[in-house]
Amino acid sequence: MSPAAFTFDRILTPLLPLALRGHTVVRAWAASATFKHAIEALGVPHTEVGRVLVDGRAEALEAVLPVHGHVTVLGVEPSLPAAPLHFLCDAHLGATARLLRMAGFDTTYDNNYADAAIEALALADDWIILSRDRELLKRRGIRRGAFIREREPQAQMREIVARFRLADAARPFSRCLECNVPLxxxxxxxxxxxxxxxxxxxxxxxxxxxxxxxxxxxxxxxxxxxxxxxxxxxxxxxxxxxxxxxxxxxxxxxxx
Known part of the structure; x- marks a missing residue:
């Protein structure tokens, strides 16, 4: 078991257990543990991680933890996603899915989707998964996604617009609110x-x-x-x- 010291970006600290917030986290990990494994074990889904630095040097999320060094985990920088620009909202975000459609974004939603089905869709068609379920967003097949911190639909929409820089890409009232198809x-x-x-x-x-x-x-x-x-x-x-x-x-x- 090798100890590793982690410091998390301020935007990520609310995702850590209360006892671990605000200071360096030192834990021992198995020799085969990756950065992804360690970071997600501490509560932060990989969709929320922008860069991982070891003593200032960038490392891949899938790389194995070093024997020595200080790990700095930075949050995702807001940016417009590459195509395809389409979203899948889980069962927690039904009202927000409707707001995204209202703004003209290709958005699918079904409150009967199981986590495995969402992962399969994300893997097959590269959907951007929006969820308040951190365990869902830790699934390996989900490459693009966001953990939505807000609880009220309009606040969630503002959060999503800011996270993905969607303002200039919006085409209000260009999709059916019920069917999601272009009007x-x-x-x-x-x-x-x-x-x-x-x-x-x-x-x-x-x-x-x-x-x-x-x-x-x-x-x-x-x-x-x-x-x-x-x-x-x-x-x-x-x-x-x-x-x-x-x-x-x-x-x-x-x-x-």
């Missing part, structure tokens, strides 16, 4: 048979989901959702105000 713009004539007469008289921008056949338009409910998104996405439009329905729809997104 298709409709002409007034195409929408006529699917919306109430008063809506046809007042609106001229429509979109539809080709799976569930829902028709969307920028009515009062859309305005409330637009204001909600404005508080979760940053930066705002260049003029400092949320984008209007016309600007969003004409730029290729769809109303709701």
């Amino acid at each position: 298709r713009l409709l002409s007034v004539e195409e929408a006529a048979g699917s919306v109430p007469p008063r809506v046809r008289e007042r609106q001229h921008l429509f979109s539809t989901c080709d799976v569930c056949q829902r028709v969307y338009w920028p009515g009062s409910h859309w305005a409330r959702m637009n204001a909600l998104l404005a508080g979760m996405l940053a930066p705002q439009a260049e003029d400092g105000a949320p984008q209007t329905a016309e600007r969003i729809l004409r730029s290729g997104s769809a109303g709701a």
Whole structure:
């Protein structure tokens, strides 16, 4: 058994057991233990680790622990993920999955997914796994993911936007909130048979989901959702105000 001294970035310390926070952690590990094994045994999923340094020298997470040296574990630097930019929310984040879809992000959610199924999907299709379950995020097959610290959906959304630098990638109201598929713009004539007469008289921008056949338009409910998104996405439009329905729809997104 070889002892190793670990210091964790401040952003990672809340993931450690209370007794280990705020100071160097010294533990003895088996000779074959990797950095991943040791860090996750202390409570930090590998999805939260940015860099691992031994006496200032970068080491791979899968490398075997050294016999000597001080290990510094740094948190992930916020950045926009490489393609494919799609998210899988576990059972704890159903409301947040809907907010991600509202912002235009490819997001799947099913509260019946078992951990093994989530890992298999992540491994096969490189989903970004969002979860409040640290044990799930420690699974080896999950390459990309994030442990969501906040508990309230809007706060979770703001956390996700900041973690993955999503503001500029957002395409509000471009996906069906129920089916997650991209919406298709409709002409007034195409929408006529699917919306109430008063809506046809007042609106001229429509979109539809080709799976569930829902028709969307920028009515009062859309305005409330637009204001909600404005508080979760940053930066705002260049003029400092949320984008209007016309600007969003004409730029290729769809109303709701």
